[in-house]
Amino acid sequence: MSSFDGKTYWIIGASEGLGRALAEALSRRGAHLILSARNAARLAEMCYKLPNARAVPFDVTDLNAVRRAVAEVGAFDGLVYNAGTYDPINTADWNTESALAICDVNYSGAIRVLGETVPALIHEGRGDITLIGSLAGYHGLPNAISYGSSKAALISLAETMRHDLSGTGVTVRIVNPGFIKTRLTDKNSFNMPMLMAPEDAADRVVRAMSRRRFRTDFPAPFSWVMRLIDYLPDILVYRGK
Numbered sequence: 001m002s003s004f005d006g007k008t009y010w011i012i013g014a015s016e017g018l019g020r021a022l023a024e025a026l027s028r029r030g031a032h033l034i035l036s037a038r039n040a041a042r043l044a045e046m047c048y049k050l051p052n053a054r055a056v057p058f059d060v061t062d063l064n065a066v067r068r069a070v071a072e073v074g075a076f077d078g079l080v081y082n083a084g085t086y087d088p089i090n091t092a093d094w095n096t097e098s099a100l101a102i103c104d105v106n107y108s109g110a111i112r113v114l115g116e117t118v119p120a121l122i123h124e125g126r127g128d129i130t131l132i133g134s135l136a137g138y139h140g141l142p143n144a145i146s147y148g149s150s151k152a153a154l155i156s157l158a159e160t161m162r163h164d165l166s167g168t169g170v171t172v173r174i175v176n177p178g179f180i181k182t183r184l185t186d187k188n189s190f191n192m193p194m195l196m197a198p199e200d201a202a203d204r205v206v207r208a209m210s211r212r213r214f215r216t217d218f219p220a221p222f223s224w225v226m227r228l229i230d231y232l233p234d235i236l237v238y239r240g241k
């Protein structure tokens with residue numbers, strides 16, 4: 001019997017890519033699922049295939065919709081905030097609407113969902129929260145206006161929560177994947193090192209969720225390189241630029 005068996009997980013951003021593969025992986029381990037994203041038809045199709053799954057479609061950028069979803073979902077054991085969006089944006093081609101939309105889903109969406117759920121979890125003294133960040137949150141990368149900073153903000157949020165939730169019975173972890181082949185990375189035209197299948201990335205997220213460790217970065221050695229950049233002098237990082 002797995003540690004997920006019979007437990008209820010709410011996956012936000014479950015209709016595509018990593019979230020969809022994660023729902024399938026948790027379902028195989030006996031978890032009951034609440035699946036959220038905007039695409040209600042896609043979620044309904046998943047619920048038809050997965051046992052013990054129900055759909056609660058909503059948009060994380062709409063606070064009233066978040067509040068309605070929280071009321072509809074009711075009790076759960078764990079929450080995965082996986083909703084995310086990305087468009088490659090260069091500083092020279094700044095698109096304000098796109099940049100704001102990325103922040104609104106990747107970071108402000110988490111603020112809305114967590115703000116409406118965490119106080120009740122603390123009151124109950126239980127709950128398991130997983131935030132899906134990105135290795136791109138560790139260092140400003142080219143053509144990632146808003147995406148990198150939204151993920152840096154999410155990592156910082158998780159770190160603050162890790163301090164504040166100590167002793168409450170509620171756990172928080174941050175999981176930072178590298179490149180995964182999904183509709184988001186299909187927008188990239190550059191070579192993506194150690195590109196993973198969503199199923200591979202989902203298995204790694206499941207492993208992270210079964211451990212007590214706060215932070216999981218993968219895949220190594222790409223994750224080591226991304227973290228090492230912070231320790232290099234700027235003259236090396238921005239050489240020739």
Ligand SMILES: NC(=O)c1ccc[n+]([C@@H]2O[C@H](COP(=O)([O-])OP(=O)(O)OC[C@H]3O[C@@H](n4cnc5c(N)ncnc54)[C@H](OP(=O)(O)O)[C@@H]3O)[C@@H](O)[C@H]2O)c1
Nearest residue numbers: 013014015016017018037038039059060083084179180182
């Ligand atoms: N792909 C990568 O290389 C990579 C690397 C590191 C981290 N990540 C992170 O992993 C997560 C999943 O990414 P992915 O690559 O699997 O992308 P994806 O296939 O586009 O999936 C994103 C999910 O978020 C949902 N979503 C987007 N906007 C939403 C909104 N406003 N309200 C509710 N749900 C919303 C989408 O569903 P709907 O469109 O139906 O709403 C979808 O289920 C993201 O947080 C991403 O930043 C991805």
